[in-house]
Structure formats: structure tokens, C-alpha cells
Amino acid sequence: MSITGGDIVDLGTGLYAWLPPRRGRGLANCGLLVSPRGALWIDAPYDPVMAGQFLAESEKRLPTGVSVDRVIVTHANGDHFWGAGVLPDAEIIATRDAEEHIHYEPTPQQQHALVAGSDPATPLGAYLGRHFGVFDWSTTEPVLPDTYVTGELELTLGDCAVQVSALPPAHTTGDLIVYLPTQRTVFSGDVVFSSTPQQPGDHPVHWAGPLSNVIDACERVLATGAEVIVPGHGPVLDPAGVREHIRYLAYVRERAHTFHAAGVPAFEAARRVIREGRYPALGLPERLVVTIGSEYRHLDGSALPGVLQVMSEVAALAQETEASRTSGGPE
Template sequence: MTTSAAHLERLDDALYAWLPPRRGWGLANCGLLVGDDTALWIDTPYDRTRAAEFLAASRDLLPPGADVDRVVVTHANGDHFWGAGIVPDAELIATREALEHTHFEPDPRQQHALVRDSDPATPLGAYLKAHFGVFDWSDTDPVRPTTLFRGELEFRVGPHEVRLTALPPAHTTGDLMVHLPGQGTVFCGDVVFASTDRRPGDHAVHWAGPLSSVVDACERVLATGAETVVPGHGPVLDRAGVRDHIGYLEYVRERAHAFHKEGVPALEAARRVVAENRFPELALPERLVITIGTEYRHLGPAETPNVLDLFGEVAALAAELET
């Protein structure tokens, strides 16, 4: 087995979770479900280098003659999606709504140029290089799903049943969850950003919202009855861990609504929530700029900001917190 396979955690005889060894932007969890002569990926790493490592580790576990021939992406953020180019012949499955989100972000080569050419003397440039400079999208073309669905989709990977359920807008406009009833497991993408005492995670970041929809999505995860939940980022959770995350989401929602009612601008509201330090174990508190800004847009008419403008505010707050 390759050294990269150290990232793989066995959840079941046929199911594995690819867990990055540290937290941070772009370091997403993925899944591997192995059939008799077939295999499924659930999400992909951010760039071709990491996707190639995941593919090598996956192939170490496959029966002779089998390969990864199907990929499900839980949403269209690049850190779950762009690595699919490493298996170009695989069926790539996503919700129809996921395509809408791809228009909100730069494509891989645009993002590579943006990070490469950013000025490290500015807060934004320094932030982009610090958090995204480790990835390489210089040879990554945009990927496009080959199978799109609405509602629900079921199929099998060898003997294993797979149930996909499209979710209302929550983390993005195209979220889905992957329920594997035979394994008692759900992969829920970025509906959940997990943390435990043993392995602290990061603050959540949500682009679509509102947070009540994110909470509802978490409840739908629990309604499957699954005992094991693999979040988009952070450690594998049990049901109690999902409940803990719901508590976090409800806290952020309550504070955002309270500050909005007082007329506090979104950026200042994020700054105040960070200062409350309710969850000191979570890294990247500056991401609350995005999540609270998203919630504010649901509380009153506001235009969706440019992603670079958002990251400028995120970077500025991160620089404040470092001083």
C-alpha cells in the first residue's frame, strides 16, 4: 500500500474515508466504496496532485480488474469537485443545481492565476498564498458532470446500495447527501464542518443558506438513521457529533439575527461573533464573514457580493486577529 493510504480510514469492509491529516481551506474529506468489479468515489481532492494520491491509495484496495468508474460530488466547490479530472472516463454525478454554483467561482486555471499573481504585500494576497498556495491547478481543466439529477437517485456499487438525495440550498445551491444504508453511513459534504475534542476543526463557511436550511439538512442526515456521518471537513462523527454541530449553527444564526435587528453591519457582526470566542477550538474564525454575510442577505434585500470582495474582507479580519 502506498504511503498516501495513511489518509484512508476503514469504515466498513468495503467503505473508506480519505481524511486529510490537517485542517484548513481546501482539505476536504472523500469516500471510497468498493464493489466486486467497480468502485465509487464520493467527492475528490482539490488538485490533481492530491487526487492522484487518492487514486493510488484507492487502487491499492480494489479487486483485480476494477477501477474507479463512478464519482459523486456532494456539491460544486472546487475542493470537492476539481480532482475528478484524474478519472476522466468515470461517470460524474451531481445535482442539476450544482451547475449554478460553478458560475459563482473562478475555474481552476483562473484560480491558479489569481493565487500565483496576488500581491503578498496586501492582506488579500498574503491570505490567498498562505491558504491556497499549496495547491496546483496550472494543468487542471474545468470538469463537468456527466449525470445530473433532481430529487433522488439510487444505484448500486456491486452489492452495495447507494441513495443520493438532493438538498435545498444550504452550503451551496447544489448540495446532496450520500446515504449508504448497508454501511449505516452518510457522506454529507459541507452541510457539516466537523470538530471533536480529539480533532478540532474549522469554522463553517456557507455560501447559499439560510442557516435554518443548513440545520434542516443536518436533520435530514440524522433522519436516515445512519450511525456514522462523514462531513465535508473534519473528523468522522457519530449522531451526537452532528447534534453538536447543529448547536453551533443555531448559535451563529441567533447572533446574526440579533445583530441584524440592532442594525449592525454584517462585517462588524462577524467581528463581534469572533470576539465572543464561543468556540475557541475552531480555526479560521474569519470565515464567519462569509457565513454571517450570507445570513444577512436572507434577512433583507442585498446583492450577492463578488467572491474576491468577500475574500478581501475575510483576509482583512484574519490580519486583524493576528495583531
Template sequence: MTSHARLRTITDDLHIWSPQPSTGWGMANCGLLSPRRGRTAAWIDSPYDRARALEFLELGRPLLAEGARIDRVIVTHGNGDHLWGAEVVPEAEVIATRETLGHIDHEPDPEQLHALVHGIDPDTVLGWYLRRSFGRFDWSGTEVRRPGTVFTGELELQVGDIPVHLIALPPAHTAGDLLVHLPQQGTVFTGDVVFAHTADQPGDHPVHWAGPLAGVVSACERALATGASTFVPGHGPILDREGVQGHIGYLEYVRERAHRLHTAGVPALEAACRVIAERRHPGMSLPERLVVTIATEYRHLEGGGGLPDMLATVSQVAQVAWELEHPGLPTPRAAEQPSADRP
């Protein structure tokens, strides 16, 4: 099933693929750089599965110069919803930060995730949540295009006559995030250091795996420091500078609450539930993802690092989501859990 996405034109040579609906796990924005001359073009990130990636490819074909093809895919980070669709352009150079390689190895691969989502008992809490969140995607047969060009620091590229400035970031959403700055277009692709929402367009609560939140705030500030006026988040509506500042305010609120609750001795899961109950951002979907973000902040406060056991964490997320949506109802029976290291 495709997403009925649309292409939004930012400039004559820059277009944004926005999946519809624009909210929900895995519904990420992607960019198309299509110089007017030459036989080169590039994607900035790729959709989550093959069907959506082929849709993006077909929508973009009329915008390419004669004889041009997608010969580069710039990946803002290693989550599958920004990388796995690159399989539909198998000859393209895939570019990412060096740290992205480690994140790819930590995540379940497409075969494992497909088996989990479509094989788990849907009458359990985890099965209910995974089917609802990821059941729309089909990763059967997906082959991951590992980045063939990796870098640290900064990297200057040229896509036809379009200069592209890549900026590797310290750990934030993941350990391998980067910004894509297009100075001629006045635009920055932020990847998932920004999950956007506006008064007119809904968005989702962020989910941050690496952290700390101070690092996510710094990444947002680095995006603003480019001087750009347009910011394409990993998920949600396109923002102006004021919108990014508003998102920083959200991050600082969550950080302050996490620190205060940690000081008070409140466990991470309970802290997340308390912050959710405050409903400071009622227009944002997926509040249960605060379970991940606040647990990440707690790990840093307690001197830990690394990445969490993803399946165990998502099981907690699913439980909180069930309780939010089914108050007072009993929890469905527990599933026999797959391996917690790599589902």
C-alpha cells in the first residue's frame, strides 16, 4: 500500500516528498535535488519500504533533467525509515556519517523487523502496537544499502550546480546524525533532530535513542547557525526559524522535567508517564514515545551511554500506549517475547 504522498516544491531544483498521513512511526520526509542541467540528481533520505520508495522515484522522474538519474542518496541517520528505500536506486552512492554504520548494526534488519511485526500475536499489547504502528510497511525482500561513502566533521559536495554542505553532529537523535545545508536554497534538512508540528499541521512527539537532550538542542542550534530560513524536519511539517526555536522550547521543557524527576528519585518509566499526563503539547501524537526519550536522558544522568535494548523499550512504549488509549481495561495477555537483543 502506498502513502498517497505528494511532492512540495521549495525551489525549482529542490522538492520535498511528504508521506500521507504525515504522522506515525516511519512516515519520514525526503528531499529530491534535481539540477536543471547535467545527468545527476540526489535524494536526501529515502522512504521506509520499497513501495513508498518507488512512489517517490516515479513522482520525481518528471522533475529530472533529460538523461539524469538519482546517483546519490544522502542519509541523515541510520534509522530504516530514512535509509531502507535506497534499495530502489541500487547504483546510487549512499553517503552518511561514519558513526551511522554502528547504528545500522544495532537496529533490527528489515527481515527481522518484518518477521516480528507480521508474525507476533496481534492480541498481545506488543503485537497490537507493532501492527498498528508498522503494519503498513512491507520489508519482505528488502536489502539494506550500507553507506559506501562515510565521513566525520564536514563534507562539501556538488550535485550538478548545487553546492551541498554536510555537517556531522555529536550524538543526538542517534550517534550518527548529520545536517544537510543547501545554501543556495536557504534550506537545511535536519533529519530527526527535529520532529515538527505546528498549530495548523499535526506532528508526533520526538523519540531520541542516543541523546542527551542537550545534544539535540545543540543540533537544532547548529541548524539555525547556518542562517537558513527553511528547515525540513525528519518528520512533520516544514518549519521556519521561529518554528525551530519553538521545537527547542519543547526539548528544553522535556529535559527540565526529566532532570527534576530524576533528582526526586522518580523512576524513568514513571517520570515519562507523569510528563505525558501534564499534556503540555496536546496537539502532538504518540506521547508514549516520551518513554524512550526520558529513559535516554536518565541513562546520561546516571553516567551511562550506549543504546537501549530496543525491543524491551518498545514493549514499555506499547504498554503505555495501551493504557492511554484503553483506560481501565485489562491488559491483553503477554506475548512470548522474541530475543531482546535483535528481534
């Protein structure tokens, strides 16, 4: 099952998914649950412009006198979190462990300054400008959770239950999934990135891991019995689509372990996985630098590098891969 992006999709019984239009990176799917007595978001868009668009679409579906008064954040990457600032009075709910990732990422204004101030003649500057230059965080203040979840939390909105489950470190430190049993729907956050033949997606990027935890998180999504899965990015899936994603994750994990055992550095391992061409339809293959680097850290106990170092490596591999593709050489 796939649903075209760039619109609000009605999932039944007051539940909607917002699938944003293509606009740089950071295009997170978001959810809206509406009842006569209140409404909540599941995740928030990346910058105030996109968040304002989602809010306008939300308000068209709110009963008179109802506002969005909660935001459940599946993880603390800015593309699922920073736009919550357009709802200054809403309660923001995240996992306790999400605090760690909040402190790892730059603030919105720091990221804006980095993108705007980077030299476009360098690989990093060109990459940041191409993928993040469309966003404006120049006046975006940091947002922080009001309520922290450990384990399980069940909320009720009208007649609908909302089951929140914190996860071990997977995509980030501080992931959660949201299951809505009335609608048989899960919002998975970025433990699932989706792709279909009709709507090819991008390679996932996993900051925490290990990949066994990401696979386990996908299995927990399936174990809910949900018929509809709204991933963090890409088209809406059915359970078969999640199983296909698990096969992708298992492939990347196997290749990372094989190359690590052979003494191949993480950057070179990412390059080799790209050249194997197993998933040619997926975009942004350079993000394998992050995912494979995270897996290597679990294998050898190395420290987490800074965001700038990681993104510099991502940009370098992106430039190399594009040059190879343009010249017709091996990818």
C-alpha cells in the first residue's frame, strides 16, 4: 500500500497522517488525532513554515473550540520536533532518553547559522545548502519536552486509546512508537523508513543503533497487529512493507559486520555497500556512513563523533558517489 505525499490522508476515526511535499531533507511524516474534546499531534515538522502548513491543515479538521494541546515526539531529531514551537501552549511528550539526543544535535539557530555560513565551494557547504538551505530556523527557539516517558504510557483522547511505547536505543537514543488500536495504526518514527516501487524512498540514517535494536523495534511495530504503519519518512506501509524494510536492515547489518571483521574502515565499508548496488532505487546512499559508523561503534566501543565530523564524511561520500555516477564509473 502506498499513499501519495504532500497531503493529509484520512486514516479513519479522527486520525490523519500528514505526508509533506518534497522539500529538501527532513520531510517527516506527522500525525493528527482529533476528538470533540481535544486533539494531538504525533511529531511536528522541521521548521516554522512547514509546521504552519501542518497546523493550518489540522485546524480545518478541528471541531469548534478544540485546539491541538499535545505533541507526542517519536524521537528528538529536529525534523520531528522543532516545529512544535508553533504550538506554544501544547504539552510535549518524549522519552526520558531523548534528552541525550537533544543535547547532541545543534540548536535550530545554530543549525541555521551553520547552513547559511558554510562555504558552498566545499563538499560540506554544498551538501548542507542543497539539502537544508530551504529551511529557515533563524528565529526558532529550542523546544523541550514537558513530560517524559519511560516504558509504556496510555492516553485517552475521546473514545480512542493512544499507546506510547519507549524503545531501547535504535534510530536515536530516545525513540518511541505510537499505536492507536481503534484505527489499527502505528506511527513508527524513524525506526521505519519506507520505500515502494511507486514511491522510492531514501536510505535510512541511524544515529544510535545497534541495527539489531532497530530490527527489534520494527518487530515490535508488527507485534501490535497494526494494519497501517506510518513510517518516519516515505509512503504509508502495510505489514509486508515493514518486513521488507527488516530485510534491508539485516543486509546492512551483515555487510557492516563482515567488513568490520575484515578490518575495513567504516567509511570504506559504506562505499563498498553502495557499490554493491543492492538497493539502487533508494536515494541518499551516503547516509550509510552514519548507519555503518554507528554499527561499528557497537562492535569496537569507539566514541560517538561530533555532528560536524559525521556530516563532513557524509558530504564527502555524496560528492564521490555523484562524481562516479556522472563519469559512468563504479558507484
